[in-house]
Amino acid sequence: MLIRLFFLMIGFGFAVSGGVTIIVFMNMLRTGHNIVHYAQYIFTEGSFYLFIIGMTSIWLSIYLPTHKRK
Structure with a gap:
């Protein structure tokens, strides 16, 4: 559970920093x-990939099924 929370918070930080940078470059x-x-610049900038990694991390930490021990 704590690992999920860790990846959720890291993903949130990445998504916010990448998303804010994308909006600023607008x-x-x-x-x-x-x-x-604009699209060519954003796709070559690292903040776009930071946003994608953050959103993927958030999605995986929320929707990935839990591994329950017996």
Whole structure:
């Protein structure tokens, strides 16, 4: 149970830091860049992968079935 909570908190931290960075970089759209350049930049930036890893960790820690001992 504590391991699940640990991965939930780590995943939450990764998802928040990656998501905030993705939202902050949306300011590129206001400076004249189009959505294609924004997407290319986000996919090459490490924060996008941090967001994906965080969301996956959250999902796995919540929905992965528990291993119960007999």
